[in-house]
Amino acid sequence: RKEVEQDPGPFNVPEGATVAFNCTYSNSASQSFFWYRQDCRKEPKLLMSVYSSGNEDGRFTAQLNRASQYISLLIRDSKLSDSATYLCVVNSDSGYSTLTFGKGTMLLVSP
């Protein structure tokens, strides 16, 4: 089983739609979780951290399910500018040298 798995997509959705991505991780000792956004040929940029209690930032909601070892990202009212690849990132300990990146889920929002 891969350490961090994501559906590569692409997810094709119309503007205004709600879309959700899941990401599963294999290491039950993983301590912190992030969603990064990466535009084509650009560097990843932090979208949001994922907290145990779940967290929301505007149209974006992240959830963590430790029992099932997955995290999710929900995007409401999709915008054209949301089109990007969303990377799930898992940190296995308190340091940052054990960050594991998923391969990303591509989202395409169309008019």
Add this chain to the structure above:
Amino acid sequence: GAVVSQHPSWVICKSGTSVKIECRSLDFQATTMFWYRQFPKQSLMLMATSNEGSKATYEQGVEKDKFLINHASLTLSTLTVTSAHPEDSSFYICSAMRSGANVLTFGAGSRLTVL
């Protein structure tokens, strides 16, 4: 906010030459920086952890003699791809974490094409 500058953003070189990529933290000190490589349609793969004033820690399968890392100051780490070959063509990205912060800041990446 924390800014990481990476240079050059694009480089094309002939096979057999060496290429140096710089990663600078502009407004903070970074005792640790990370170097990643990303092939097309693949995710980021950690190559090595660069520690200021000491040797870099390389991930399994990454040749330390081919990918030389120097972290001589708290704001600069360099990655040198020695004797580059076409299979080294990739997108190289560095990242750093501000002390006390909980997020990584990435450089804009360097796209290397070896002819």
